[in-house]
Amino acid sequence: MTTKIGILISGRGSNMQSIARACSSGEIPAEVAVVVSNRADAAGLEWASAHGIPTAVLPHTDFADREAHDRAIVARLADAAVDWVCLAGYMRLLSPVLIDAFTNRILNIHPSLLPSFPGLHGQRDAFEYGVAVSGCTVHFVDLELDHGPIVVQRTAPVEGSIDAEALAARILTEEHRAYPEALRRLLTEPWSICGRRVVFDRAAP
Ligand code: GRF
Secondary structure, eight states: OEEEEEESSOOOOHHHHHHHHHHTTSSSSEEEEEEEEEETTTHHHHHHHHHTTEHHHHHGGGSSSHHHHHHHHHHHHHTOOOSSSESSSSSSSSOOOHHHHTTTTTEEESSTTTTTTSSHHHHHHHHHHTOSEEEEEEEEESSSSTTEEEEEEEEEOHHHHSSSSHHHHHHHHHHHHHHHHHHHHHHHHOEEETTTTEEEEOOOO
């Protein structure tokens, strides 16, 4: 059976597109079964619909609390028989309701080399700090923000970036490589989580 991915977005959805394209090309042995947004105006919804991917809008403002919202999301993901959940610019913290429904099956992408520069402005914070190298991180999601075990990191040099926006563009290019790479490895190679470390073991069965 084909592995099914559910993608949660809140906006542009360019990482969503990179995942969907990698599924279509066969780079990732999976299909995007549903895209869920907490915002009706998320631009990524239009792209998903235009590419035949089912979408759902579940505004967090329609629910009494985070848990109720996450319960509705879990129900929609279950409807689509989703195996893996990818956060792609999803601007909400997850409650245990969602995290426990997909243990070690939720990934996020963050635009810095974690654990440096977590939070909302990873690219700007790295630029202003003056680091020579930044990049992006695909990691498992746990209850702490930008915190779970790291699957893939890709670097982007800061030198030559005239401002934080220019650095963000460089990082985004790497993000579009990193998410498909992380999914491909997790779906095609044996792996385990040892403490905080994601260990890929090609020798294992
Ligand atoms: C990306 O920079 C991602 O790392 C961060 O939010 C941004 C989402 O961009 N979590 P997009 O919606 O995937 O284009």
